Amino acid sequence: MLQFYDTMMRKKRLFRPIEEGKVRLYSCGLTVNDYAHIGNLRAYVFVDLLRRWLEYRGFDVEHVMNITDVDDKTIQGKQKEGVSLDEYTEKYIDAFAEDLKLLNIKKAKITPKATEHIEEMVRLVKILMKKGYSYRSKDGSIYFDISRFKNYGKLSKMKIGKLKAGARVKVDEYGKEQAADFALWKAWDLDDGDVFWETKLGKGRPGWHIECSAMSMKYLGKTLDIHTGGVDNIFPHHENEIAQSEAITGKKFVNYWLHNEHLLIKGERMGKSLRNFYTLRDIIDMGYNPVSVRFLLMSTHxxxxxxxxxxxxxxxxxxxxxxxxxxxxxxxxxxxxxxxxxxxxxxxxxxxxxxxxxxxxxxxxxxxxxxxxxxxxxxxxxxxxxxxxxxxxxxxxxxxxxxxxCVFSDSWQPKERKLSNEVERLIRKREAARKARDWKTADAIRDKLQKSDIILEDTPNGVKWRKRRVKKR
RNA sequence: GCCGGGGUGGCCGAACGGCUCAGGCGGCAGCCUGCAGAGCUGCUUUAUAUGGGUUCAACUCCCAUCCCCGGCUCCA
The missing domain is CATH 1.20.120.640 (Anticodon-binding domain of a subclass of class I aminoacyl-tRNA synthetases)
Structure with a gap:
């Protein structure tokens, strides 16, 4: 009896796909303005477990994971480095793909980029405008009017009235009519530099939320079986996706919402802004095996x-x-x-x-x-x-x-698998001593090598060595 | 302020009304080994934040208190 905890219902529900034997799975991917840290990666290890389990159970999983390659931070980063947006995001996209590979995470069948789906997004925004779910502000940006969407807040269980009471909502800044209204289309301004698209909506770029609606609809249809993401996405991102998508199609957007919790470090959420994170690279450089990271991230529910x-x-x-x-x-x-x-x-x-x-x-x-x-x-x-x-x-x-x-087979090898000639010579010398039953010499050599972080182990198949892990920080 | 999730043995983490309160790590002991390490086995059990309550029975349900984390803002 396969069941999942559905955030919308706040309880476990029996899993039944729309189409027998097939699962339409959409995952919120990474915003590629930096390297992923292991907190980010937890989300993808979770999705991988989910996907592999569905496949184990015989489902054909149609998995789509988006890449957000245009937003405030990517634009900022790109400007700072003085390169094109593509150039800037490419290295993080590649690094992310490498991280996933190192963690034995199966590639999604499709990994659409936001910048390659501007047209689709524009089309959706136009539908929303036509249906009267949106309005244009003074600067030309287009906002979704949440008061027009009846069940806004149903996923996060938030009441819009309460939202305003929250301390840090900037209402006036962009000419939004209500604090929780969100951008569908952002009109170009000076800070955007050369990042803009000339479209029927005007010169500008898409809001963050619309990409997931556009891309999930394009590749998986109007209703998804499962949508995943971190709990931080419940509000506002997923709430907004629901509002947009359901306003457009008039159909239920997602049947099962699955959200993963955060990874903490020293009792606090691991996050880029707090500068308390490790990337997978950091950890590999310390001598750990990436598959151990997979196991660790996976082994807590x-x-x-x-x-x-x-x-x-x-x-x-x-x-x-x-x-x-x-x-x-x-x-x-x-x-x-x-x-x-x-x-x-x-x-x-x-x-x-x-x-x-x-x-x-x-x-x-x-x-x-x-x-x-x-x-x-x-x-x-x-x-x-x-x-x-x-x-x-x-x-x-x-x-x-x-x-x-996916943790048993291990093809990963640390980078430095070579010993210096001096060390090799010592190991050979020790072997000779052992053969001669000169334990004193043999043990002295072993102790000496241990001091330079090389650990020797005598096994029935001969002597093995490994490096002692060096902990940084 | 509003809304969630938690507080379990040396540490990490399950169970969520009763059947021995999983499992991992660490520690200790035995086996193995020239020794060490690795490996295997065993032991590590009067552990459930605190105070009340419900019940034949509570880690598990209810109430109160304390503490921790998250969301309400871009964020996996």
């Missing part, structure tokens, strides 16, 4: 705030290490006869895992299932009660889970 700490990242990395070692143990399992069946364990784990994720992506329960399976099977291996065939079955099950989790 998406509707719950959680705090990022290096301790928890470390814990995530260790947990993954344990899982991968487990897979290694399975591969090495060569017994001919299973003295105890694993079918029961597999069946139970499989059922529990699926039940958990069906229940609004209850990842904690799902991961608990995985770890329980690991422990039980490890016991069998220790007692030599697991055979090769049984091991294969377990491995197949985990691989199956990993279609959703």
């Amino acid at each position: 998406y509707r719950k705030q959680f705090s990022f700490t290096f301790e928890s990242l470390e814990a995530a990395e260790n947990a993954l290490h344990r899982l991968r070692d487990f897979m290694g143990r399975l591969d090495e399992c060569k017994n001919n006869e299973c003295t105890e069946g694993v079918e029961g364990l597999i069946k139970e784990a499989s059922q529990d895992f699926e039940d958990a994720l069906d229940d609004d992506l209850d990842i904690s329960r799902a991961l608990a299932t995985v770890f329980n399976l690991v422990r039980e099977v490890n016991k069998l291996i220790d007692m030599k009660k697991l055979c090769q065939a049984g091991a294969r079955q377990v491995r197949d099950l985990i691989r199956d889970f990993d279609r959703v989790l």
Whole structure:
């Protein structure tokens, strides 16, 4: 019984797509005025889990994620650097794509850019004007008149009257008639420089909210199955999307609204303005594996705030290490006869895992299932009660889970995989000493290398080395 | 001010009326190892912010209090 928590209804609801077997999924993507930080990335890890789970359940997922490549901040940034808007946003778009790849996040089928859909937006604004949902201000900008939209505020449960009481709403500045009215089209002004489009609406650029209405409608139709975004988007962005879209089509815009909570750092929301963020690059540079970041961001339920700490990242990395070692143990399992069946364990784990994720992506329960399976099977291996065939079955099950989790296989390698000649020489010297059972020399070399952050581990397959992580900041 | 979400063991995090209060990390012990590390297993359980109430039974529901976070402004 697949169900999701719908922000509109404020409760879990059984999931039923519009069209049997197909899901129209729209996600609010990034505004590309800077590198994404891991708080931003949490939203996309969440969407990825959602998408992969839907696919696991046999749905064909039509996933669209927009890129906001024109807004106040991108224009400001571009002016500051003295480059074209495209040039400015391109590097952040590329970096974002790379981040997603490093986190094993599946690409959306379509990632439309706002600047490439001006025409569609203009068309929608014209419809709104025609239907009388908008007005033009003195400077030529066009605003959506929320008093004309009956259920404005239904998603965020906000009353428009109350909104005005909120301290920092600038009413007069742009000639809006009401504080909560929002821009559909912004008339060009000096600060915009060369960023403008000459359209039937005049010279200017689109408001922020209209792009999602235009692009979701174009690629997915009038009604979406699922729309995702961070909780900060509930108001005003998604509220406004609903108003625009439903005013235009007269149809329900979205059937299920799914919102992820924020990532905190030191008890506060991670955000660009607070300068308390880490990018994925920062974390990789400290020597962590990006897949550990995926695991960490994924392992707390998406509707719950959680705090990022290096301790928890470390814990995530260790947990993954344990899982991968487990897979290694399975591969090495060569017994001919299973003295105890694993079918029961597999069946139970499989059922529990699926039940958990069906229940609004209850990842904690799902991961608990995985770890329980690991422990039980490890016991069998220790007692030599697991055979090769049984091991294969377990491995197949985990691989199956990993279609959703995507944390087991790990192709990522830290950049510096080379040792200096001096260090290599020492390692060879130590190997010779060990062979001669000269433990004193061997241990001295190991200690010495450890001081320069190279950790040696003797394994049945020879000596292995790794770098000790260097923590910055 | 208005509207949400929370406060669980050394730390992170589940459960949300009763069936042993998941799981991870860390710590400790055993196995393994020349030693160390890694790995595996076991232990780490009189843990549910505080004070009342409802109930045969509350972490779970109700009331009050304290504290934390978020939204009300561009923001994942």
